[in-house]
Amino acid sequence: MNDKHCDIAIIGAGIVGLAVGLQLTRRNPDLKVVILDKENEVASHQTGHNSGVIHSGLYYKPGSLKARLCVEGGAAMIRFCEEHAIPYDVCGKIIVATEEREIPNLNELLRRGRANGVSGLRELNAEQIHEIEPNAAGLRGIHVPTTAITDFKIVSGKYAELIKKDGGEVLTGSGVTRIVRDADGIVLQTTSGAIHARFAVNCAGLQSDLIAKMAGANLGLRIVPFRGEYFELVPAKQHLIKGLIYPVADPRFPFLGVHFTKRIHGGVEAGPNAVLSLKREGYTRTSFDFSDTLSTASFGGFWKMASRHWKSGMGEVYRSWNKQAFTRALQKLLPSLTDQDIQPAGSGVRAQALDSRGNLLDDFHFVYQDRILHVCNVPSPAATASLLIGREIVTMLESNADFKKIQVAVKQEIPSACIN
Template sequence: MIDVTIIGGGIVGLATALQLKQQRPDLTIVLIEKEPAVARHQTGHNSGVIHSGLYYKPGSLKATNCIRGYQLLLDFCNAEGIAYDLCGKIVVATKQEEIPQLDMLHTRGQQNGLGGLRRMSLAELREIEPHVNGVAGMFVPQTGIIDYKEVSDKYAEKFQALGGEIRLAERVEQVTPGNSISIVVTDKNRYETKLVVNCAGLYSDKIAQLTQRDAVDVRIIPFRGEYFKIRPEKEYLVKNLIYPVPDPNFPFLGVHFTRMIHGGVEAGPNAVLAFQREGYTKSDINLKELFETLSWPGFQKVAAKYWQTGLGEMYRSFSKAAFTRALQELIPDVQENDLESGGAGVRAQACDRTGGLLDDFAILETDKAINVVNAPSPAATSSLAIGQTVSEKVLARF
């Protein structure tokens, strides 16, 4: 008999497993991951940014978990010898009408406890990033860079050293909740468990439906973010991290520049609908999953509301010249031939039936299951705090 079965071996599932095992070494905990290694999807494809908590509504789960998780992450990395760099970032208003939103971010950052935020003129911005362009900006000293795959591997190593078990290359096919136990059936095994914890990322809604049947009224909509890399000889254009002022109506941060912890500079991402949940390229298409997305009433409302934004993102996906123009708003010296193809990630964005794109972390509970159904950015930065939050919910049952 297993006490807790965790589904999903991304950074949130691993952090939850580790936090649980550290707090209750006596519990039998098994983590099931469908891939042959951990951190293969959102965790392994993200841009490696340590987020400060600047953007998030004060008091929200995102804000509280990001700020708590930020310090937990740094403490963990210091203890385990994992490299990171708190290089700071600048947020740049490229036009006058973005100034009120920049002011709002400055206020929000202060409300979230960020010290050292500095409003800057263009001349001051150029002391930090000589090639940037804009009308005003802000320096955020807390932002950094890291390799979250390395962090995830260390979570897994420590969890297993404490006696936790990780089952790789097993796909969960069925969850049958019972009165005292639930049955989790994979393509290889059958597990009897007292509690299921769902951290399945891009498939979190599917797993939640297995545990709650028709009670889950959100769907994961997969958005692909495509990156370019700046050619090595032009990397001098970017010192650290350069972000635009984000569109307050859209849960994405816009194309930006990110220096990577292992070297190189990424430029992007855009945000386009992926045609399957793990659709990392334009040619990745799963007709069943695409139909599920297009037929979801919430997505139809999102598409009707944001179709112009969506078309712009799609155009940039197919036009390197258009992508370059978007980047030139921040750094005019970037030219199309300075960019070479980079990677891509897929964001699991929960969308409710009314067309709401869930902006905050969302956790649904039943007697037999705890479902993390929305854990977008800054989930990696927040991972140990989310793990702590979920662990508290688990331990209340034991």
């Protein structure tokens, strides 16, 4: 491929990168937008391996970006699915406390949900839990009727289709290998040729810190991959679950605990756990990449985090290799479950940002440096809130002095598509 020239290059065609591209092409139709991805299709990693839940916004700290964008973003996602005939189901979920010690955290979730404006929340006693999920166990619970499910890979494909319709380009099989500056902006060397851009947005997910390093940016954090492994209920037992059943999450971690999730195309998933992955895109227990492992092990923040939470981490590893231990965790929610009722299913890898003090970043995080906006931490509920995250990022860009100069320059030029 010959060199390509554009105004904005977006690195990463997961749901967030595509959402940014969708908002850019809609709000700035004169800009030439190109989205790059190293894989041969969009949504190949985090987006394509998640459980498909459209989250309600219950879990997140009031006032955080996650809280602000998730509630509105979930409603926007449902409207998008309706508009484009994408399958979805507002099936609702319950969060249950199975032990007395979990009730204070359950109350905190209820407080957060109400503060965040989640509609329809209802406290449940044991009898009311059984009315919604007859086979579930719980002392107390919360009913979250606005939680829904969809297929975010289909959503991402529709984003890409609309971007192309609006004049943008989505270039798959175009992994970025080098980033340099020139007089006009940025040159992205890719596996399919060079992209000359005036501005770039790094939405590379699991690779985002490596892309930032390639660009010479110091983010002060590291992406640490956590693999989430799923089982699924065998067909004869899928009737045991009506919607979604979640435990009370450990507030120390940005993970939700093993739970039951009805899938939009049928079936019920059980999981995931949260195991440190030795490969950024490693979807099996034996996946290993020396560079990825060294990246984690050489970061001081990792060892600070590990020294505080090694017991929890070892418990997750044990559950990963021991089906009976995984089953016991699920039996807290569904006591009648047996080892024979579940079978191995898929897995996903979460790109979790970790700072130098060993803290797992709990909110979305962005860093701007030298004509590149680095989207550094956008884990769940990124898919749910993707339309709103895209809007937020484009609003950030439109307030940036360098971006404004590009807008002015483009208006003075003859509009044209990206040229070879």
